[in-house]
Amino acid sequence: MKAILTIAALLFVVSAPAADGWLVKLKNSRSLHTFAADMERAQVNVKDLKLANWVKVDISDEEAQLLKQHSDVLAIEKNATLKLQTNIESYDPVIRAQAQAHIDAQRALGILSYRGEDNPEIPLTITGGSGSDPLFDKQWGMIDNDIKGAWSQSGTKGSDQIVVAVIDTGVDYTHEDLVDNMWRNVGEMGTDANGQNMATNGIDDDGNGFIDDVVGWDFGRDDNKPYDLHKTGFQLLMGGNPGHGTHVAGCVAATGDNGKGITGVAPNVKIMAMRFLTEDGQGTTEGAIGAIKYAVDNGAHILQNSWGSEGDGGDKEASQALQDAIQYSMDQGRLFVAAAGNGHQGVGYDNDTDAKPAYPASYDHDNIISVAAIDKSDALGSFSNWGRNTVDIAAPGVAVFSTVPDNVYQDTVIDIPGLITATWDGTSMAAPHVSGAAALYMSKNPNADWREVKQAILSTATPINAMSGKSVSNGKLNVRQLMQ
Ligand SMILES: [Ca+2]
Ligand SMILES: [Ca+2]
Ligand SMILES: [Ca+2]
Ligand SMILES: [Ca+2]
Numbered sequence: 001m002k003a004i005l006t007i008a009a010l011l012f013v014v015s016a017p018a019a020d021g022w023l024v025k026l027k028n029s030r031s032l033h034t035f036a037a038d039m040e041r042a043q044v045n046v047k048d049l050k051l052a053n054w055v056k057v058d059i060s061d062e063e064a065q066l067l068k069q070h071s072d073v074l075a076i077e078k079n080a081t082l083k084l085q086t087n088i089e090s091y092d093p094v095i096r097a098q099a100q101a102h103i104d105a106q107r108a109l110g111i112l113s114y115r116g117e118d119n120p121e122i123p124l125t126i127t128g129g130s131g132s133d134p135l136f137d138k139q140w141g142m143i144d145n146d147i148k149g150a151w152s153q154s155g156t157k158g159s160d161q162i163v164v165a166v167i168d169t170g171v172d173y174t175h176e177d178l179v180d181n182m183w184r185n186v187g188e189m190g191t192d193a194n195g196q197n198m199a200t201n202g203i204d205d206d207g208n209g210f211i212d213d214v215v216g217w218d219f220g221r222d223d224n225k226p227y228d229l230h231k232t233g234f235q236l237l238m239g240g241n242p243g244h245g246t247h248v249a250g251c252v253a254a255t256g257d258n259g260k261g262i263t264g265v266a267p268n269v270k271i272m273a274m275r276f277l278t279e280d281g282q283g284t285t286e287g288a289i290g291a292i293k294y295a296v297d298n299g300a301h302i303l304q305n306s307w308g309s310e311g312d313g314g315d316k317e318a319s320q321a322l323q324d325a326i327q328y329s330m331d332q333g334r335l336f337v338a339a340a341g342n343g344h345q346g347v348g349y350d351n352d353t354d355a356k357p358a359y360p361a362s363y364d365h366d367n368i369i370s371v372a373a374i375d376k377s378d379a380l381g382s383f384s385n386w387g388r389n390t391v392d393i394a395a396p397g398v399a400v401f402s403t404v405p406d407n408v409y410q411d412t413v414i415d416i417p418g419l420i421t422a423t424w425d426g427t428s429m430a431a432p433h434v435s436g437a438a439a440l441y442m443s444k445n446p447n448a449d450w451r452e453v454k455q456a457i458l459s460t461a462t463p464i465n466a467m468s469g470k471s472v473s474n475g476k477l478n479v480r481q482l483m484q
Pocket of ligand 1: 204207208209210
């Protein structure tokens with residue numbers, strides 16, 4: 001007891017908290033009580049993450065070292081920074097200077113095209129529509145996978161009972177080609193006893209700990225609107241989110257045959273929007289495990305993850321908290337699809353994740369499918385990670401055409417004449433093809449567990465030279481073959 005009090009006293013006098021705080025794993029659920037009491041005495045904020053006895057504490061790095069000796073503490077780690085796996089940020093000082101000058105000029109004129117905190121309301125009615133998807137021909141990844149053949153042969157385009165959690169920068173849930181496929185939390189729909197709309201009554205009607213969570217949750221801002229706050233043009237050259245989660249969501253399950261835009265691999269399944277990466281394209285371990293926990297507890301079958309700790313300044317250490325969260329998803333029978341990672345600037349082809357892991361894709365959990373990116377001619381994306389044992393399969397991930405916020409569709413993420421043009425490239429774009437395929441397979445085979453789904457996806461891969469000896473399956477996704 002004396003030792004604990006000493007630590008509490010020390011905590012009281014030491015410096016300001018680290019930016020994102022620290023994550024602490026307590027020895028058991030009982031220790032939360034004594035630990036929280038100690039921290040309260042030291043005037044330190046404690047947040048129960050409700051997963052495997054992890055809590056978050058707002059303390060400085062020096063205090064974290066002291067806390068390791070606390071009798072209730074099993075492990076402690078930094079609440080690390082995680083990033084999306086598509087990055088347009090330029091590291092060229094000349095381009096950065098030009099971009100900054102443009103941003104400053106736009107800001108001075110008050111015309112900075114950046115959607116701030118004005119998250120749109122969540123539409124509660126179905127839009128509908130019919131007719132073929134006019135931009136399908138631009139979706140080379142869908143054509144390469146012969147998804148139309150897969151649908152007709154299997155007799156399914158997905159079931160609305162299958163839910164894919166897009167754990168990302170959020171989703172534009174108002175997008176014309178996504179709005180009808182957003183997951184709806186039935187426990188927050190309809191009217192309550194007072195005749196109020198349960199979606200907007202400010203009450204946690206289903207008692208899941210989240211108020212008015214209709215399409216998912218925003219773990220970045222802790223609100224019920226997981227909207228895909230994004231940046232455009234010059235701002236992207238300084239880093240940030242180009243509408244990443246919306247692009248990923250469209251690839252999984254944009255609405256098919258509604259006379260608009262494109263189609264996802266599984267155009268009848270549902271998208272649960274889990275936002276933890278912000279408009280800066282960054283999030284924390286705390287946000288990621290919150291999103292994973294929510295997705296599992298609220299019925300997502302597949303967790304789609306195009307983010308990670310590798311490259312571009314993200315924290316690269318393995319995280320026990322994140323591994324505990326993935327373990328939870330596995331224990332609860334869910335599939336965890338992860339982008340293999342985009343290497344580091346300048347590393348390119350040599351990025352073997354067997355030698356240099358990229359998390360979460362490279363964690364050991366068997367329910368992970370780690371996905372590399374290939375282009376239209378079956379070559380590995382120049383940025384894509386690979387790994388004989390740690391990458392499972394490749395999928396389309398170069399110049400991918402999909403939905404982005406504000407009813408836009410694109411395969412070019414940035415186009416500033418004379419300065420830069422870039423397409424939507426990334427293992428980020430590859431992973432959702434696999435998530436969509438898994439959702440399609442589970443729609444057809446509702447009793448399949450994650451082992452069967454993973455086995456089916458890997459065993460039906462088409463062998464390609466680029467993945468030979470560089471992945472578990474030695475091949476690329478083949479949705480037509482999967483649904484045979
Ligand atoms: Ca709720
Ligand atoms: Ca409510
Ligand atoms: Ca929000
Ligand atoms: Ca469509």
